[in-house]
Amino acid sequence: MAPLFVLANIAVFAYKLHLRLKEGDPAFELFCYNYGLIPREVLTGRSLHSLVTHMFLHGSFLHLLFNCVPLYFFGSYLERDIGSAKFTAVYLCSGVLGGLAYLISEGLRSPGAPV
Template identity: 30%
Template sequence: MFIRTERSIKEFIQFYPIVASLVMIHIALWLLIDLLQLQFGSFLYEWGIGSNYLVDQGQYWRLVTPLFFHSDIMHMLFNSFALVLFGPALEQMLGKVKFLVAYLGAGIIGNIGTYAFGASEIWNVHLGASGAIYGLFGIYVFMIAFRKHLIDPGSKQVVMVLFIIGLIMTFVRANINIHAHIFGFIGGFAIAPLILTNVRPFSPWRNQQRYRDDDSIQFDPKRWKKRRVSKKNIIWIVVGILVLLGILGRFNIL
């Protein structure tokens, strides 16, 4: 479920338009706010960042908009990487509309949890897609517990290893919005039984169409055999990437 077999970015966008669009929004906002430091970017940041104090003042859109902003490049890359890793399988299984509803719904529940239990001082702000990402974890954990036919053993192992690592890091690392992580996970878990009705397991064969430049559709029956990777190794690959990102962020290399 988590091994990417797309031949190009164009093909990834065609197969998973919602995941691709969310990642592009993350990158675009980072470019406007952090890299280019445009005035319009600063306006968007001030308008959309999460703040319990400002929600108290009636700015309820801030329960949604923080999902698209990130504090720095490492924060943006980490969440975008997690979305690219865990989002595509669910987007195929649920369809574009239900996936977007589940993603935003879990993220909003995470921000509501932050509002209900977090500090409301004006200088306490929060941002990031982590609540929504943990919502995806909630959906996968629900499948592992109650819809075992929807997830294969290798993918189950990947989910549980990374979920446990993420849970530990939630309470160990500084400047983590614990409420968003916990309530985002709860939101995804609660939404799961509503959206998993009549859902089929993920299958790369549903993405078997290959598009030529002239938009004609072709398929190579040996394509997936060429790209097969051991599912036992994918855990260590993913963990290694996460550790590398954490080290780079800690020493401000990126």
């Protein structure tokens, strides 16, 4: 599964690049808005799916690279150790928990936010 998650990350990055270059900024921005982690949208329940989808969005090639290289090498090792099902659960739960931590930190930085 680790290599598949790497491929999924690369595919989403390539699609974002395609949107920006071929479709223009509005299509690119809409894609990022619909699938990125936007606290207001999650906290109002309009974008709960983004707790998972944000994991596949990367802001730059280096961001993608520095996420995918460890995922491929460490993830493949971990997956061999614990199995594909548990690895998938760990990967997805880690992303969701990271998203929740981001939401909490945004609430702390923004007094009055409905966290």
